[in-house]
Amino acid sequence: METTTLRSRIRAGLLTYAAGDAAGVPWEGCRAEEVYRPGIDELPRRGDWPPGATSDDTALTLLVAEYLRDRGAVVDETDFLTRLATAAPGIRGIGPSTQAAVDRFRAGGTTRAERGDTNGAAMRALPIGWAVADADLRRTVTTGLSWTTHGAAPAIAAACIAAAMASAALDGASPLDAVPTETNWAETEFGIDLTPVRRAGAGDWWPHRNGVGLYALDTVAAVVGVVRHATEHRLTVADALRHAVSLGGDTDTVAAIAGGILGGREPGTPEIPWLDRVDLPDSAVIDDLSAALAALRSSTS
Template identity: 50%
Template sequence: MIAFAAGDALGVPWEGRPPQSIDPAEVVRLPAPDRGWPRGSTSDDTAQMVLVARCLADTDGRPASMDFLTRLADAAPGVRGLGPTTRRALAHFHATGELPAPSAGDLPTNGAAMRIAPVGWAVPSRLPERRRNLCEALSAATHRAPAAVAAACVIAAMASSAVEGAGAADLPAVAAAEARWTGEHYGPMDAVADAARGRWSPPSEGVSLDAVETAAAVVHVIREAPDLAAALPYAVSLGGDTDTVAALAGGVLGALDPEGVTELGWLGLVDLGEHPGLGELAARLAALRERPATGP
């Protein structure tokens, strides 16, 4: 969780910039964001990740879509940087009290994948059906596009395997395997498969909000910079949605190597004051992971 938040904070000052405008020497100095946020701030990435983790813990690992959406609606006024699809879903909820309905015009943005790492942390890899069902339920609170759900499944699969000690070199293969499954159920995930094989190049204008592109970027980062301390600045250097890509890379690699978080010399600049009790919350997720399998 701390590695996730660190990646988020590292990327916030550079969000939306093309790669060529990002100074690698400045990234780890965590300059104050241009948008007026305090230095070291995290964004909606961390806020929603923590909401998902608490929702999982409070429901014994069996949250419904509405459980998360009601929590998000309550928290939203204090969350920085909510994305366009999430804002639309919240507006619909406030107007109707209902979940967003599937539509042919649903945008496959990355808001569901952005928050889904706790599902992987809480569900062992031997229970893929449970993990995928949770990805779908927690995605559907705001994101109904099939590609958005597919990207969430890929991130959760990597996070689950990372907790179990899969080597960084193995995680791209985990992503590729999950992309094959999601490709059969939600649609093509060619970019993720290409990234896992080293055949994907980051867009010259930066990583967009597209869910599949974001998942591919995270796989690319893990493949090219498997060490946490190197991965987070590298993720930011890709430009575009810098905070999300760095947060997700941090969430996966931090699960693989928790001690690596202590090697982030700039970690003290990250403001975690808005998210107290992460240690206790992590313990509750760990307890869920040990729960006997009694169904999907």
């Protein structure tokens, strides 16, 4: 695929990721029945979060994209955690596993987490999928960067599955096609049971009545479920984001990851009514990161 096409799709993925994040922020922690679906597009204020605000999801995804732009498809745990520790004070909503990793790194230079099964590694994995086409290298980079903050195998597996879906989408394939292969690999590699993800891929998954939780496998199962629902019903990207938010729970993360995956299949920026009200970086930053990730993908294919 031409680099210009890759750049356009990555740019669309980054924007759609942020749009999903902003759409989900006002409803995070709500049960499904508490989400006022007609109001999702309005990006209502949540507490001291201004309308259109994005969360740690977008901040950490951009941080990974910047790391890949600067370092390429390599794992330098110290460099990554240095960047993360520097950025952390300004990141709103940073998760417990990620904050604990930052605290350990600042205190003693620890670069690998021994625990952490939440979804922070998965939420920031899409840039790796966009930047690295080779499956073995993609898994190496995803695993290495995930380990810095999340030591539990399910969290790392979830990140690998998210990255694989993003990579497949960028190639124009169905993101769902990547799920069985990556799930099989992760179960063998980490010796874990990924039944929730398999069920989601088969269309046999429903969120908890309280919504999607922070547990990494819950998140990636929800993402697979959203992508499957959007594919089967031929939803627009905007409608897929609305559906993700309507599940309740960790609405911003599920909508962001699903949106980034689906947006990466688009030849241009998808029509999302609230996109112009999302708190985004300057266009030059998005363009620069998109071009850098596209060039990296071309060089590692």
